[in-house]
Amino acid sequence: VEAAVAAAHKAFETGPWPRMKASERAAILLKAADLIEVRLEEIARLDALESGKPIAQARGEIGGAVDIWRYAASLSRALHGESYANLGDAMLGVVLREPIGVVSIITPWNFPFLIVSQKLPFALAAGCTAVV
Incomplete structure (x- = not known):
């Protein structure tokens, strides 16, 4: 776990992800969705084997995941x-939305x-790195 967190932290501090334009991150997330969709049957089979659920249910969940990405x-x-x-006079409040790490x-x-x-693509969309 410590090695994974260290790698994600290094990627956040020195890698391109948090400094990319939003359009670049969006393009990568869309590509990930496309790849999930192309491999839907394989991922559903693995998901069903891991969790013990029916393959039809797993297919539906993976299809839903594509939409989420x-x-x-x-x-x-x-x-x-x-x-x-x-x-107030001479006051301006500013809210910056920045990746947190x-x-x-x-x-x-x-x-x-x-x-x-339901979690990872949103963290990535915001420019964060992740440990899953």
Whole structure:
């Protein structure tokens, strides 16, 4: 775990991910969604074997995960700050939305791919790195 966190921290501090344009991160997340979709049957089979659920249920979950990755990609383009000019004379409030660092994600055995897909792409969309 320590090695994984250290690698994710190094990637955050020195790698390109948190400094990429939102459009670049979105393109990569969309590509990930496409790859998941192409390998849906294989991933569903592995998910069913790992969790013991019916293959039809696993297929549905992986298909839903594809949509989640695409949604997260769209949100990466919508991350923006805010400004508040109504705070009083000569005052301006500014909210910056910036990547915060390494995100740790723990997933349960019964929905391994779906739940990681409910968390990981959003952390990546925001520019964070992750340990899963």
